[in-house]
Amino acid sequence: MGVGPSRSGRREERVVGAFSIAAKLDRLFRQARPAGRAEPSYMAVAEAIRAEQGVAISHTYIWQLRTGKRDNPTVQHLTALARYFGVPVAYFLDDEQTRRVDGQLELLRTLRDAGVTEIALRAADVSPRGRDTINELIRKVWESERRPD
Numbered sequence: 001m002g003v004g005p006s007r008s009g010r011r012e013e014r015v016v017g018a019f020s021i022a023a024k025l026d027r028l029f030r031q032a033r034p035a036g037r038a039e040p041s042y043m044a045v046a047e048a049i050r051a052e053q054g055v056a057i058s059h060t061y062i063w064q065l066r067t068g069k070r071d072n073p074t075v076q077h078l079t080a081l082a083r084y085f086g087v088p089v090a091y092f093l094d095d096e097q098t099r100r101v102d103g104q105l106e107l108l109r110t111l112r113d114a115g116v117t118e119i120a121l122r123a124a125d126v127s128p129r130g131r132d133t134i135n136e137l138i139r140k141v142w143e144s145e146r147r148p149d
Contacts, residue, residue: 019098021065021068021078021092022065022066022068025066025081025092026066028105029066031102031105031109032087032105041059042059045062045081045084046059046061046062048084049081052084053083055077055079055080057077057080062081065077065081075089078092078093087101088101119134
């Protein structure tokens with residue numbers, strides 16, 4: 001863990017591990033994006049947050065948060081970043097929530113990389129009852145592959 005001086009002159013520890021704001025934001029940049037797209041630029045994220053949410057935030061500030069140069073964001077900025085990436089704000093505040101969302105993001109990335117989007121597009125033309133059946137089949141396959149042998 002890194003150590004830095006506080007405003008009072010005392011030294012304090014900074015959280016830079018797997019559950020730091022920086023690590024969480026980095027994972028969102030890397031994983032929460034549409035298939036076939038590069039991760040968004042800091043400028044694009046800042047502009048989208050300003051335009052869609054009316055929250056003043058700079059690309060430099062987002063970079064500082066992602067790299068750990070700044071590690072004490074406001075709740076307003078965390079909320080805006082969470083909303084932009086489509087995760088609950090608790091993702092940044094609760095490590096258990098982080099684990100759950102990271103698991104979901106990993107599943108989405110795996111599905112995207114495996115070309116499952118074709119299945120989803122075809123399922124869009126299926127009746128609601130048919131989609132329920134497809135969901136149940138996928139859930140059963142997923143569960144069977146995660147059972148200990």
